[in-house]
Every structure is written in structure tokens, then in C-alpha cells.
Amino acid sequence: MSPVYSILFAIAASTVSTSAIPISESKDVLRLDANGSFQLSIFSDLHYGEAEDTLWGPEQDIQSAGVINSVLDNEHTTSLVVLNGDLITGENTFLHNSTKYVDTVVAPFVQRNMSWASTYGNHDSDFNLSRAGIFAEESKYKLSRTKNMVSASDAGVSNYYLPVYGKDCNVPEFLLWFFDSRGGNYFQQKSSAGKPVPQPNWVSQSVVDWFSKTRSALEKKHGRVVPSVAFVHMPVNAMAAFQATGVNANREPGINDDNPLAQQGSATGQGEVSGTTFTYGGQDIPFMQALLDTKGLKAVFSGHDHGDDWCFKWNSKLKGMSLTGNGLDLCFGRHSGYGGYGSWTRGSRQVLLQKGKKDVETWVRLEDGSVSGRVTLNGTYGQDSYPAVRS
Ligand SMILES: *[C@@H]1O[C@H](CO)[C@@H](O)[C@H](O)[C@H]1NC(C)=O
Ligand SMILES: *[C@@H]1O[C@H](CO)[C@@H](O)[C@H](O)[C@H]1NC(C)=O
Numbered sequence: 001m002s003p004v005y006s007i008l009f010a011i012a013a014s015t016v017s018t019s020a021i022p023i024s025e026s027k028d029v030l031r032l033d034a035n036g037s038f039q040l041s042i043f044s045d046l047h048y049g050e051a052e053d054t055l056w057g058p059e060q061d062i063q064s065a066g067v068i069n070s071v072l073d074n075e076h077t078t079s080l081v082v083l084n085g086d087l088i089t090g091e092n093t094f095l096h097n098s099t100k101y102v103d104t105v106v107a108p109f110v111q112r113n114m115s116w117a118s119t120y121g122n123h124d125s126d127f128n129l130s131r132a133g134i135f136a137e138e139s140k141y142k143l144s145r146t147k148n149m150v151s152a153s154d155a156g157v158s159n160y161y162l163p164v165y166g167k168d169c170n171v172p173e174f175l176l177w178f179f180d181s182r183g184g185n186y187f188q189q190k191s192s193a194g195k196p197v198p199q200p201n202w203v204s205q206s207v208v209d210w211f212s213k214t215r216s217a218l219e220k221k222h223g224r225v226v227p228s229v230a231f232v233h234m235p236v237n238a239m240a241a242f243q244a245t246g247v248n249a250n251r252e253p254g255i256n257d258d259n260p261l262a263q264q265g266s267a268t269g270q271g272e273v274s275g276t277t278f279t280y281g282g283q284d285i286p287f288m289q290a291l292l293d294t295k296g297l298k299a300v301f302s303g304h305d306h307g308d309d310w311c312f313k314w315n316s317k318l319k320g321m322s323l324t325g326n327g328l329d330l331c332f333g334r335h336s337g338y339g340g341y342g343s344w345t346r347g348s349r350q351v352l353l354q355k356g357k358k359d360v361e362t363w364v365r366l367e368d369g370s371v372s373g374r375v376t377l378n379g380t381y382g383q384d385s386y387p388a389v390r391s
């Protein structure tokens, strides 16, 4: 079978200028539901496309679709699905059809007429798979809300925001921010020694600049701070620094089995195949600073570390860090796919935003239908006591 290389060369990342506002106010905007709520279901680390030449590879993707369907059957008030990185395991895919896995990943949402928004992870870039290719495939669907708002060549692809409106269309009730923490290997590049060429695995300065500029422009345009939440595949270093001080089973309920966790700028994570050569050197400090500087930002949600699913309130100067937290909540999602390392019960983090409420409700819906680690991210999160979670 001869690979159809031409498909890949036909794909060009469509980019929008960095002077990012406004998105055309289409009729198809996201809106609060009749109760003034907006629920998000986050699927992290689905890892489709592993070992297609075996029996278990294709079977595994069927099981991952089972997780998605089970979660959405139980969470029928979800307004938006978030795919928070590692949709595909790029190091296992073939050049001729690597982006076709996108169609398999989104099939349950298409079937349910639900829209989704993605960030891309480190496994979404490899010798045979490109982020631009995934974006082009997603963009064939009207239901995809994934965008590319930063055209700088080092930015990655999935950097954008989405407004969520109430009844009127003038000022959004919430903003959803999506960032690309890059990583993996560059598409179709080999070193002179024939090795894959690793891509930096942190949010780039060009994206931080766009974020700062766009956030200020939006605040000016709307005449007020719009509350927001953010999504990025790889966690920031504050999560690693907090974990080193001890995650409390009652105050930060969740599994905490990837310890130490792998954060932006860190070396290869547990169980990764392609490997990167970066060592943590504070590469995400500008990004963390920008998050702290964002008034109204309630929480940031990451994936990547399949064995962790807790949230913590960053409200101090953690050991080894130059930045001081201001009460921002940082959360892991839950490993959703049968692909990727680990056999913790698969699930999906749910996030409930409510008009006029400062607090964010969040819980993990597991594949077996049960709920794990339900907490309220409010002013006393981190002091309140919750039941511990069984892994
Ligand atoms: C609105 O709230 C009612 C009562 O709690 C609930 O039954 C219904 O499912 C909610 N609707 C949505 C869209 O969330
Ligand atoms: C890339 O895909 C081609 C065929 O599509 C395959 O022959 C090759 O082994 C793959 N390379 C890697 C590094 O996965």
C-alpha cells in the first residue's frame, strides 16, 4: 500500500492574526443553560491509535469510546466537551492516516450533536503526526470549537479563547482560555543521527504575550473583568512544587500516584515512548505569572500525569519557586482513555460554572458511573475537609 503523502502537504494550519479580538459574533455562540449554568466535561489523555497492528490496539479505542459514552450518559447537562490533550498517541501512528483518528475520537460527540474544544498534548506531535494536521481534521466539523489565534511559528496550535454568553450577546458571562503546552517531536524531522527532534514542552513566550494583550483588550472592550477558567495539557510547575509539600487526602482529595509528577519543561514523563530531552529550568514562569496576573481567573485544568487527579489552591510561595500564589486553583483532570500508561479507573473531570457565583463546582465522573472527589473551589478550598478518594 502506498502512503498518500499528498494529503499531508495539502494541510496548512489556518491561522488568525494575533490581534485576536473580536471573534465574529456568530449565532452559534456558547450560552449558559436555562438554569444559568455552564457544565464542561473534560476528557484528558484519550491516546487513540496505539498499536494498530495488534488486537489490543483497536479494541482499546473502542473501550475509550465506551468511557466517553458512559460519562456523557451520566452527565446529561454538559454544555461543552473539552479534549485536554493527548487525543492521539503520535509515536504509534502512520503518516498516511495519522490524523484520521480525530474522526474516531469525536464520533461520540458528533452522534450526540455536542460541540467540543481541544488543547493538544505532547503525544499529539510526532514524526508521523502534526498538530496542524489534527487541527485541519477537527476543523472539518462545525461542532469543533478548537481555534488557532496565535500565528507565531513557535506557538503550537491550540491557543485561543471562547466566550460564554447569557441571554444577550454583548458581554460574556465567562471566558474559556485554551493553551498549547507543545512537546513531543517535530513532524517529519529527524536529527543527523536519525533521531526524532523534540519540541519544547511549555507554553511559549509568544503565547504569553498574546494572552496578556488579549486579556487586557477584552477587559477594556467589555468594561469589566469577565470570570474565566483555563485549560492546558501539561501542568505548571506550581503543581509539582505543591505536590512536594504533600497532597492531603482530605483537603485535596484525589489519586496522587504520579509522584513526582511531570510538569511543563520537565524531562520525559513516566511511560512515555518517544522521550524528550528537556529538564525543568523555569520555562513556564512567564506563563504562570500571566495566569496569576489574570483577574477573574478561577481555575486551570491540566492532564498529562495520568496518576494524579487532585486540585489545590495556590495561595503561598512554595518551596523552590520565585512566584507567590494568589488563591488560583489548579486541578488535574482524570485519565480518560484506555491508551497511555496506567490502569486507574478511567473517568472525566466535570466543571460547573454558575452565573453570579464565584465558586466552581467540580467532580470526577468515573466510567463505572460513580462520582469521585467532588469539591467546591471556593475561598476555603484547601482548608475544607472532604472524604478521601479510593484509587
Ligand atoms: C435545571 O435545573 C433543574 C432542577 O434542578 C434540573 O432538573 C435540570 O436538569 C436543569 N437543567 C439543565 C439544562 O441543567
Ligand atoms: C511513519 O509512517 C510510515 C508509513 O505511513 C511508516 O512506514 C513509518 O514506520 C512510520 N514512522 C514512525 C517513526 O512511526
Ligand SMILES: *[C@@H]1O[C@H](CO)[C@@H](O)[C@H](O)[C@H]1NC(C)=O
Residues within 6 Å of the ligand: 052, 053, 094, 097, 100, 101, 104
Ligand atoms: C491507518 O492505517 C493502518 C494500516 O495502514 C490501519 O491499521 C489503521 O486502522 C488505520 N487507521 C485509521 C484511523 O484509519
Ligand SMILES: *[C@@H]1O[C@H](CO)[C@@H](O)[C@H](O)[C@H]1NC(C)=O
Residues within 6 Å of the ligand: 113
Ligand atoms: C444540533 O444542535 C444545534 C444547536 O446547538 C441545532 O441547531 C441543530 O438543530 C441540532 N441538530 C440536530 C440534528 O439535532
Ligand SMILES: *[C@@H]1O[C@H](CO)[C@@H](O)[C@H](O)[C@H]1NC(C)=O
Residues within 6 Å of the ligand: 376, 378, 379, 380, 381, 384
Ligand atoms: C466552601 O465549600 C465547602 C463545601 O461545600 C463548604 O463546606 C465551605 O463552607 C465553603 N466555604 C465558603 C467560604 O463558602
